[in-house]
Amino acid sequence: xxxxxxxxxxxxxxxxxxxxxxxxxxVYDIQGExxxxxxxxxxxxxxxxxxxxxxxxxxxxxxxxGLDCLPEVLDLRxxxxxxxxxxxxxxRLSRQEINTELLGKIMRSLASVHGAxxxxxxxxxxxxxxxxxxxxxxxxxxxxRTVLDEHxxxxxxxxxxxxxxxxxxxxxxxxxxxxxxTHGDFHWDNLLMDNQGRIIICDWQGVGTGAISxxxxxxxxxxxxxxxxxxxxxxxxxYGRETERLFGxxxxxxxxxxxxxxxxxxxxxxxxxxxxxxxxxxxxxxxYGKMVMDSISNANLDxxxxxx
Numbered sequence: 001x002x003x004x005x006x007x008x009x010x011x012x013x014x015x016x017x018x019x020x021x022x023x024x025x026x027v028y029d030i031q032g033e034x035x036x037x038x039x040x041x042x043x044x045x046x047x048x049x050x051x052x053x054x055x056x057x058x059x060x061x062x063x064x065x066g067l068d069c070l071p072e073v074l075d076l077r078x079x080x081x082x083x084x085x086x087x088x089x090x091x092r093l094s095r096q097e098i099n100t101e102l103l104g105k106i107m108r109s110l111a112s113v114h115g116a117x118x119x120x121x122x123x124x125x126x127x128x129x130x131x132x133x134x135x136x137x138x139x140x141x142x143x144x145r146t147v148l149d150e151h152x153x154x155x156x157x158x159x160x161x162x163x164x165x166x167x168x169x170x171x172x173x174x175x176x177x178x179x180x181x182t183h184g185d186f187h188w189d190n191l192l193m194d195n196q197g198r199i200i201i202c203d204w205q206g207v208g209t210g211a212i213s214x215x216x217x218x219x220x221x222x223x224x225x226x227x228x229x230x231x232x233x234x235x236x237x238x239y240g241r242e243t244e245r246l247f248g249x250x251x252x253x254x255x256x257x258x259x260x261x262x263x264x265x266x267x268x269x270x271x272x273x274x275x276x277x278x279x280x281x282x283x284x285x286x287x288y289g290k291m292v293m294d295s296i297s298n299a300n301l302d303x304x305x306x307x308x
Contacts, residue, residue: 030178052205069109090192109199111242129175131168143273174262182210187222217263262293
């Protein structure tokens, strides 16, 4: 099986577009056993995103740091105008089947990513924390205000103003976390399973370096956004067990909880308001309330006093 065969198959058969491809890629079924992912620069209309897809091709072609949680890739093509990736097809995970065993497998895969050696091309000079500019802070505050005001008299704006004043302190403290290899877009829809029950992680456009809590916080935040509740402490402790089993390194709930909360505050403050317009009061309460509570937790950390 190669790209020429897959493209001929699409021409001679009715195209079956699979779920996914929300970032501009078209993902097609090939004989029920493979998937063909295609991206065209002209259709995408976003050069930065197109280069991220080219990075994904490089990641697969370079061997993906030897990780065993990558999809099996059969053929690749990357030019200035077109990208094609032919992969084995896997089963998608069902949100209705979330349980302790499945979450443990997911944490095992994530731990393997974070413990892998960072390829030289992804290593970058540490530049330190990048505080938000005043105009960025005000834009986030105004964005959140418009979301909260869609539910008159329900939400207090005062915690939002407090977060705006503290956000750069949280950013500086959060920057003290260890840097590891990260997926960069770790959420439920990018997780698959092979026929041996092994977790496969797809969509590596955002692969790079960052903090453990970044991938974990994003994963938990997306679940919360979908209205799915998991025990966060149990999940992080499962991650810690897998990290120690794989690499002999201890990661405790107490060590990482503050950074997960900090990551959630930063991401929620900066971006979540963009996706909550028109949402129910309950959904807004979940996201806003978690951001507020996590900001209070971080404000109480003694370590915060060591940073400007």
